[in-house]
């Protein structure tokens with residue numbers, strides 16, 4: 240196919256100036272792709288992309304990037320204040336200085352691409368308002384589920400449908416840990432260290448294992464899916480540090496596996512949004528049960544489309560750089576057209592549903608005295624709080640016994656009240672584990 244005679248070739252166009260903030264696991268891969276794929280990217284954008292500067296924390300460190308050392312600076316504020324930048328990629332992470340740098344970049348006329356889910360879930364409205372005010376793009380596909388294109392489908396492809404539920408595995412580090420604990424019997428700490436060495440974990444891995452990273456992503460997914468504003472404060476968050484080898488073995492005995500899930504759902508009766516992240520048992524027959532290593536997978540359920548599944552690498556420098564570059568090409572094309580792309584819609588203003596109203600099933604393990612009437616007393620405690628029992632399994636342990644109760648669907652408030660009542664009973668030595676059961 241020949242170029243249109245009077246349409247200049249991409250390489251003849253004025254280059255678009257790109258600045259990078261942060262050159263770590265993700266930033267290094269972004270620079271690699273920008274330099275190695277420059278010609279193809281120019282053809283896809285319609286103009287060359289020129290790296291105008293790379294802000295780092297410490298100059299002088301050897302970096303595996305083929306760029307002119309003169310482009311490296313430790314003054315990120317000066318870089319984003321230049322006024323001649325077309326596109327700024329923020330892959331520093333954290334709240335500040337990332338937030339201030341992004342706002343300065345937008346104010347000085349640049350469009351911004353970020354992978355910073357912590358910042359967006361903490362203060363997204365401020366950033367979206369600035370992007371709208373300065374009529375610039377603010378894209379963040381890389382912020383949720385790494386390489387998986389999930390945000391653009393929610394923002395654009397499904398804009399004509401009504402999403403009712405989003406459930407998935409959106410943190411690679413914790414999936415890696417649970418997968419290794421389940422498939423190799425590895426210990427928690429050992430698996431975490433491996434995930435860190437592979438570049439999956441946040442700078443502070445507490446963000447991963449205590450669920451803050453997944454909660455931030457759940458907030459962004461819920462905001463886009465339900466056209467409202469959900470912040471990380473609205474998300475019920477439990478991490479995986481309490482998951483034990485016994486829990487994993489119990490799941491196996493039930494034909495399940497423990498996965499760390501993010502679940503966002505529209506409660507149509509109250510027109511509210513529930514968002515939560517926690518470890519849960521899911522049946523081995525469920526597609527999420529086979530998500531291994533640091534892979535992610537997201538199920539979206541909408542009224543017209545039905546069930547959709549998105550799958551791919553959720554962490555790692557190159558997979559994440561793929562999502563960053565996709566946003567960069569999209570924002571660069573918009574720069575050439577002179578108009579920003581689709582912004583974030585929050586017109587429904589839906590309230591956050593309290594976690595107590597969440598309906599799900601539960602797996603409860605109890606250490607009890609092995610004597611007559613114990614089973615009836617425990618069953619009564621569940622019945623008294625309107626929690627229906629589906630199965631009970633008892634194993635004798637000398638003078639004690641272990642009871643494993645799996646419930647039918649109940650509210651989280653009813654289950655919490657039941658557990659509190661059980662803990663007050665003399666015949667109950669310990670409520671050793673409570674885990675939700677999802678994915679039926």
Ligand SMILES: NC(=O)c1ccc[n+]([C@@H]2O[C@H](COP(=O)([O-])OP(=O)(O)OC[C@H]3O[C@@H](n4cnc5c(N)ncnc54)[C@H](O)[C@@H]3O)[C@@H](O)[C@H]2O)c1
Nearest residue numbers: 261262263264265294295296330331332354355554555559
């Ligand atoms: N690693 C992944 O798999 C992954 C996936 C998706 C999203 N993200 C997100 O991408 C962002 C970056 O993640 P990463 O894994 O590359 O982290 P990283 O820690 O490897 O890289 C961040 C870099 O920013 C630099 N930096 C810190 N403060 C700076 C400053 N003031 N000026 C310039 N540079 C500064 C650090 O020295 C570091 O090299 C984070 O928001 C993270 O949540 C990471």
Ligand SMILES: N[C@@H](CCO)C(=O)O
Nearest residue numbers: 410411412439440441
């Ligand atoms: N630490 C994050 C990186 C991807 O957002 C994870 O493990 O999923």
Ligand code: NA
Nearest residue numbers: 380383384387
């Ligand atoms: Na993504």
